[in-house]
Amino acid sequence: MRAIKSYSLRRSVVPAALLVLAACGGKPGGDTPARYGIGRAATSQEIAAIDIDVGPDGAGLPAGKGSVSDGATIYATKCAQCHGPKGEGMPPAYPAIVGRDSAGEKFGFAKDAKIAKTIGNYWSNATTLFDYIRRAMPHTAPGSLTNDEVYALTAHLLSANGLLPATAVLDSASLMQVKMPAAGHFVPDDRRGGGTVR
């Protein structure tokens, strides 16, 4: 008797709850339109002003060029105080960015944390160098370099790492020809949780 009564109570309560929800707009929290119509259109000029990234396929590389020798001059003036005259760095705050020693060539970084990760032994894409210098360097005056200066610094650092002749002039086409020793050493994440520690 009691069980039946309780069942009939539930039957009457549930439709009432649904009616309340329906009155509020169909579901808890309101409706979901295809779009909310929030924000405004970004103009192509606005986007161009901040769309500075360079991709590994060269997308985004600007016009311009710079020589290894011009890059060396800029480096001495604007970079050497932190990264060292020859890119040897000032560890621990500023690690080396130039160097191709044998341990690094063997990519033995997991064995020995003391092996410096330089442009020559650990950077997989030359485009990254251009992108990073342009967006973040010099540390105390980011965004102050012209595209030609960024090409020149990129050329100098590639040359210092033995990846470009000292007489080279770098532009978007020749940057894409540079072969980085670290390319091919990087693998996707194979960790998936579960019972295996990787």
Next chain:
Amino acid sequence: MTDPEQKDGAALTRRDLLLGAAVAGGAALVGLPAVARSQAQALAHVVPPLVPIPEDATKLLGAPTSPVGTRSRFVTASRTPTGEVTGTSFTPLQDLTGTITPSDLHFERHHAGIPLLDPARHTLTVHGMVERPMSFTVEDLRRFPQVTRVYFVECSGNGRGAYRDPKPDLTPQKIAGMTSNSEWTGVRVADIMKEAGARSEAQWFLAEGGDACLLARSIPMPKAYDDALVVWAQNGEPLRPEQGYPMRLLLPGYEGNANVKWLRRLEVGMRPWMTRWETAKYTDPLPGGIARQFSFEMDAKSVITSPCAPRTITKGWNPISGLAWSGRGRIAKVEVSTDNGKNWHEAELQGPSLPKAHVRFAYMWEWKGREQVLLSRATDETGYVQPTRAKLIEVRGKGTDYHFNPIYGWRVAADGAITFHGES
């Protein structure tokens, strides 16, 4: 590679001490450097001069109300700033209880300092493979459906010092203080992508910050449609400047640097951009001449925050208490050992175990005055068990650069003194 994340905190600087003394005294600013003097003066309105501690506080009227509260003068919990703009500052895990990290003690990691961004001028621009390139202010974002969730954020370099060079004087703050846990409020990245009309074939998006290095990371598009958020609030108030004010990306379970702060741009595309941070920086060298890339998820981890070094313990019953978390979901179980791993006992999980969030564990223990080593070991809902340091070194090498989640230990000496035990 050496970088600021490797520094396991730093002592107070002389300036901090002078400043503290000046503020505490409410005077005596003479002799301070100009910057410290102006900071002390700026703080004077929020930090009242100290009054003598009354013998009986019930016999003296107390302080009046104030616009912004401050901690009790008896509470000294603090981060560990290094004084460098590219530096780190660790959360004092041993001084905290529960699971929420007070916003002003959330760990810090900046690559080019904390930018001063005017929310009236700051916008988030969404472009690339979208039907409608869009621009949103914080006020715009607040009109989308709001989401409030509790998630941890952990720097992938958290624990490097203890992994590579375990020393007896390490504390919870030093071995694990680059994780913090907050209630975040924001909008789903999925809703932003829908509003801009992101194309269905897109595979990645670039997230870029508006700081002085324009920090940028490529994120797989499925994360945008899973649980990614753009947040503007933390623990009930707008984000702290050092946590990305006025808006940041929040990628639950992903390594800290991918949670781009001061977010200014999302570009939708087909392939990763190979930024410096995802190639030369936040990659993990492994044995065999390879390095793991786009290693976003933080492995399950736990740390005992009490008892811990450099404290001492007294005989009798004591709670063993700490935090556990996993970037892959909920913590299923935390076990505690009081005999250096010979026997394990399941600890109590206090409160709900939320996905990708800190959960506190506790285990009551009677210390009888013997030397003992206390360990904790987390298991997450995927079945992943926090490994030993030896196991991690075996599979990743001692020189690997990020993602350190070994079982940690505290050695209790017969006299009750506690030191870090790194060889679990």
